[in-house]
Amino acid sequence: MLRLADDFFTSAPMITRIPTFGPGPLNNLAVVSRRHYLGEFIGEGIPIFWYDGELHTITARVQTGLDLPGWDPAASNPKERITHSVSMSLVGLQNGGDSTPGNDEGIRFQYSIESVGDADVVYENLRYWYQFDCTFTLLLDGPELWNQVSPSWTSWVSYASTP
Amino acid sequence: MWELDKRNPDQVAYQHELSADLGIGNRHLLVVSGNATPNWKVDTDELMYATDVVVKTRVPADFIEQKTLTVGLSSIANDDTAFTFAVDSADAVINDVNEIDLKVSLALQGEWSALNRFSYQLVATVIRTTSEISGRIKWPRATFLPDNPEHPASYTSNLRVTASLYEARHVSSGREGPDFGTLVETITPVAAGEIVGVDLDPEFVYVKYRVVNPPKNQQLKITVDSSVRIVTLRPPRSFELEFAGVQDRKGLIQVTTANPNGVMDFDWIPETRRPR
Numbered sequence: 001m002l003r004l005a006d007d008f009f010t011s012a013p014m015i016t017r018i019p020t021f022g023p024g025p026l027n028n029l030a031v032v033s034r035r036h037y038l039g040e041f042i043g044e045g046i047p048i049f050w051y052d053g054e055l056h057t058i059t060a061r062v063q064t065g066l067d068l069p070g071w072d073p074a075a076s077n078p079k080e081r082i083t084h085s086v087s088m089s090l091v092g093l094q095n096g097g098d099s100t101p102g103n104d105e106g107i108r109f110q111y112s113i114e115s116v117g118d119a120d121v122v123y124e125n126l127r128y129w130y131q132f133d134c135t136f137t138l139l140l141d142g143p144e145l146w147n148q149v150s151p152s153w154t155s156w157v158s159y160a161s162t163p
Numbered sequence: 164m165w166e167l168d169k170r171n172p173d174q175v176a177y178q179h180e181l182s183a184d185l186g187i188g189n190r191h192l193l194v195v196s197g198n199a200t201p202n203w204k205v206d207t208d209e210l211m212y213a214t215d216v217v218v219k220t221r222v223p224a225d226f227i228e229q230k231t232l233t234v235g236l237s238s239i240a241n242d243d244t245a246f247t248f249a250v251d252s253a254d255a256v257i258n259d260v261n262e263i264d265l266k267v268s269l270a271l272q273g274e275w276s277a278l279n280r281f282s283y284q285l286v287a288t289v290i291r292t293t294s295e296i297s298g299r300i301k302w303p304r305a306t307f308l309p310d311n312p313e314h315p316a317s318y319t320s321n322l323r324v325t326a327s328l329y330e331a332r333h334v335s336s337g338r339e340g341p342d343f344g345t346l347v348e349t350i351t352p353v354a355a356g357e358i359v360g361v362d363l364d365p366e367f368v369y370v371k372y373r374v375v376n377p378p379k380n381q382q383l384k385i386t387v388d389s390s391v392r393i394v395t396l397r398p399p400r401s402f403e404l405e406f407a408g409v410q411d412r413k414g415l416i417q418v419t420t421a422n423p424n425g426v427m428d429f430d431w432i433p434e435t436r437r438p439r
Binding site for chain 2: 033038083085086087089090093107109111112114115116139141152154156
């Protein structure tokens with residue numbers, strides 16, 4: 001159910017969107033009390049970007065449907081009743097090295113997860129979605145190089161059902 | 164050993180906390196996620212460096228019953244050399260002021276390499292005795308009375324209650340200097356209070372406040388700051404009400420796991436009695 005918003009990779013022109021963005025499932029849904037739920041989401045994304053020696057900032061939006069027990073967002077403003085705690089880290093790094101003839105060394109790189117935003121709830125396509133924005137900065141020094149970085153996240157979502 | 168403090172955004176870029184009351188014996192389920200910023204850089208690929216880091220999450224807890232802790236790299240850089248980036252171990256412990264610290268071991272190699280940030284997520288069940296400092300703030304109603312005086316919200320823009328860590332030390336360095344022996348007091352704000360109730364009698368206003376979960380086992384200074392604007396005066400005039408703690412003139416108080424509740428009342432100081 002986890003998905004990325006359509007504009008995920010559009011903010012950096014050198015980014016090539018690839019279909020291997022592999023969001024994970026909803027895990028370990030726990031009912032903490034009768035009206036308080038915790039859900040855990042795990043996901044991983046793999047953007048590929050191309051050399052140009054520039055520092056790129058990428059804004060990603062992670063989004064998943066709120067098909068959760070007891071969830072009745074129509075009862076009140078859902079944004080007021082949802083909070084989250086997100087850890088995001090790098091789990092896979094790969095670079096293609098320097099293809100300049102005679103040079104078999106690596107390249108200068110920088111991979112950073114910069115920020116994770118607050119939990120948000122939106123209503124789209126006749127359903128409610130939980131989402132948050134995050135930003136990465138990525139740098140790769142060329143020429144003719146390619147890199148791959150796999151940010152992963154664990155998102156614990158807390159919400160209260162309708163009394 | 165480096166310390167990275169959640170209160171310093173240059174040391175902990177962000178931290179999100181979830182807490183759910185499990186309803187049994189002060190047990191809570193905590194999820195604490197964040198991004199710590201050691202900004203560690205080395206400049207040789209012939210030697211691997213290792214260091215330990217303590218992340219001070221400032222999350223109050225008295226005892227950890229169960230825990231899982233994951234850490235991961237979140238910002239690394241290398242300048243075209245052999246490299247190693249590692250987060251080798253991590254643990255969560257309760258420190259001496261009953262807050263959760265994360266102890267993390269890092270390793271780094273490269274010419275140059277930088278391990279700028281790592282992320283963490285602690286999922287734990289803890290026992291947490293909620294501490295609270297409360298009291299009332301008293302002044303003559305002739306001095307100041309807002310619109311809707313019976314509602315606590317009417318006072319929130321005029322009164323600011325703050326709990327701060329209090330440290331006092333005598334200057335012992337610079338034996339020849341003029342400051343030798345001088346008492347230096349330092350206060351660091353750690354928790355904000357909230358206005359929770361109001362009582363009115365014909366003479367006085369009594370506002371009730373509370374500070375929830377201030378740090379335990381530390382001397383705290385409670386302060387009440389006010390900024391009041393009287394619009395009935397011509398022209399409208401702003402001034403400050405000054406308050407002093409009743410139990411302790413310095414406004415100092417300490418809460419512990421055994422005694423988690425403290426009381427500190429404040430009285431208005433008339434202008435004629437204020438120190439010059």
